Amino acid sequence: MKNRGLRFDPRIQFAMLALPGAAFVFVFLVLPLLSIVVFSFWRTERYELIPEWNLENYRIVLTDPTYLTFLLRSLVMATVVCLASVVYAWPVAYFIAKHGGRYRLVLVLLTAAPFLTGIVLRVTALQQILGPIGLVNMALMTFGFEPIEALMYSNVASAIGLVYLWIPFMIVAIYLSLLNFDFELLEVAKVAGARPWRAFLEVTWPLNWIGTAIGIVLVFVPTFAATVTPRFLGGPNGSLFGNILEHQFGATGTWALGSAMGVVLFLVSLAFILLIGRTIDPKRTGFTGIGR
Amino acid sequence: MGDGRRTSFFLQALLLAFLYLFLYFPIFYIAFLSFVENTTWPFPPLYTLEWYSRLAIMSDFHEGLFNSLLIGLGTGALAALFATAGAMALLRYPVRRKALVALLYLGPLFVAEVLIGISTLMFNRNVLGLPGNLFSAILSNTTHALAFAFLVVLSQLVRYDWRMDDAAMVFGARPLRCFFEVTLPSIWPAVLGAFLVSFLLAFNNFEISFYNLGAVPTLPTIAWGTLRHGIEPELYALATLVNLAVFVALLLLYLLIRTGLVRIGLPED
Structure with missing residues (x-):
């Protein structure tokens, strides 16, 4: 009977349920990292790792102007894509949450569904619109206009592609936050004499900052590490840090340098996540998540 | 005042409509291209099924499809299993250290896929001394898909009433029996949803699978290779088939939940 009592101990049951998955992530993700x-x-040396401890890889990544340029370009790209996604996702998520009614779920799922078709196919599709023989340029040329250079093989095309890929995350994050937001508060603000913009800036935005912040992080991380999009939409000056990183694991086989780039990539993302995390005030949020 | 509200309503609706156009037009456009001969400027279109018949005889395509299916099935099963167990643990038991467990489940969301790919490549190659294969591709795809599966199960299970389980236990059901006879019959749509989402993520994954598999083809790596060597119209046919399968799967899941054929825990109100 003692054994039976042990099996019903909530802590043991919790461990039996939660630990396998946690251990799995630890072994197959944390250990490799x-x-x-x-x-x-x-x-x-010649495609083989030699265990001689040194800081040379980091010196190269952090001082070589070529690599620094890629790093900086990725940072700028990720920032621009995040900003564009926030600006576009907010009114859309707000509209769905407030006016979607019984179609809310469908409307938001429709924005998220393309995400599941995979980035390679999505970039392929986008290339047929924006590329040099894409629909836009072919149409312009057919009707006797100059093709729009900015749309084909450029950083602008990359940025459009990255917004195309990751804006679903931003919309879903803001939408979920707004679901828990009490829209009555806006009526209160209105009665108290606040103009719509003021009510948005002082009530809606801060109370839903946690959703926006999660969306920003979820867009920033894959954008900062993007490889496929810049490769197929970015053109000659469009390579990002992710491209130079994957190069080390392909043609050149410089595993150690590539690992250092991976670590730098991870640390920059982590620093960004912590920075955004610090701006979240758990007491001022309409969001109710785990452990409610 | 009323005018301002109406303007902003229509502006937001317009933005939403434009977003759908932005998201779906490229997908429908390549579906259209997959049926025409003159793919560069298809006006007027000359319809053909040639790209599909070429795809059907591509041996790479069959192998890639088979591998992608295996990776999807393996990842879907593992991720759904761990995610269901994890979400139940987190919601049911008043235990401390919940945050740490949740962090391990959700952490992979914040690790870029390319990083998961290269780190498992390095770990397998240099620590375990194993070449990457389908099995390792399933394992590392699972770490990534698990986060999404976990969110799917968690979002559905918050509405589940654990008193049903307590009642079963009071009448002497062992935890396993209670799970299969009480919990699972009401939460299976959530588990199915988690399986489906992880399946699709792994099936279509490029960066994680690529570094684990090297030369072994999957559908996304075939697509990537074709894209690299200058696009060939077979790729439009491939993309169209995959996109269609994804949307049909999502539609089925949605209908299952909407028609009330499936209900999770207690109704919302």
Whole structure:
């Protein structure tokens, strides 16, 4: 009977349910990530890792102007894409949450569904619109106009592509936050004499900042590490940090340098996440999540 | 005042409509291209089924489809299992350290896919001394898909009434029996949803699978290869088939939930 009592102990049951998944992530994700931290302090010789500890890889990544340019370009790209997504996603998510009624779920799922078709196919589709022989340019040329250079193989095309890929995350995050937002508060603000814009800036925006912040992080991380989009939409001056990173694991086989780039990529994303996390005030949010 | 409200209402509706156009037009446009001969400027269109018949005899395509299906099924099953167990643990038991567990489940959302890909490549190659294969591709796709599966199950299970389980336990049901006879019959749509989302993510995943598999083809790596060597119209046919399958799967899941054929826990109100 003692054994039976043990099996019903909530802590044991909790552990039996939660630990397998947690251990799985630890072994198959956390350990590999830690392993590239170790490799980043080694060096590579003829496609083989040599365990000689040094800081050379980091010196190269952080001082070589070429790599710094890629890093900076990725940061600017991720920032621009995040800003554009926030500006576009807000009115859309707001509209669905407030006026969607019984169609809310369909409307928001429709914005998220293309995400599940995978980035390669989505970029393929977008290339047929924006590329040099894409619909836009072919139409312009057919009707005797000059093609729009900015749309084909440029950073602008990359940015459009990245917004296309990741804006679903932003919309869903803001939408979920707005679902828990009490729209009556806006009526109160109105009665108290606030103009719509003022009510938005002082009530809606701050109370839903947590949703926006989560959306920003979810868009920033994949955009900052983008490889496929800049490769197929970015053109000759469109390579980002992710492209130079994957290059180390392909043609050149410089594993140690590539690992250091991976670590830098991860640390910059982590710093960004922590920075955004600090701006969230749990007491001033309409969001109710886990552990309610 | 009323005018301002109406203007902003229509402006927002317009933005939403334009977003749908932005998201779906490219998808429908390549579906259209997959049926025409003159793919560069298809006006007027010359219809053909040639790209589909070429796709059907591509041996790479069959192998890639089979591999993608395997990765999808393996990942879907593992992720749905871990996600259901994890979400139940988190919602049911008043235990401390919940945040740490949730962090491990959701953390992969904040790790870029390319990073998951290269780190598992390095770990397998240099620590375990194993070449990447379908099995390792399933394992690392699962870490990524698990976060999404977990959110799907969690979002549905918050409405589940655990008193049903307590009642079963009071009448002497063991935890496993209670799960299969009480919990699972009401929460299976959530589990199915988690499976479906993880399946689709892994089936269509490029960056994680690519670094785990090297030369072994999957549908996304075939598409990527075609894209790299200058687009060929077979790719339009491939993309159209995959997109169609994804939308049909999502539609089925949605209908299942909407028609009330399936209900999770207690009704919302």
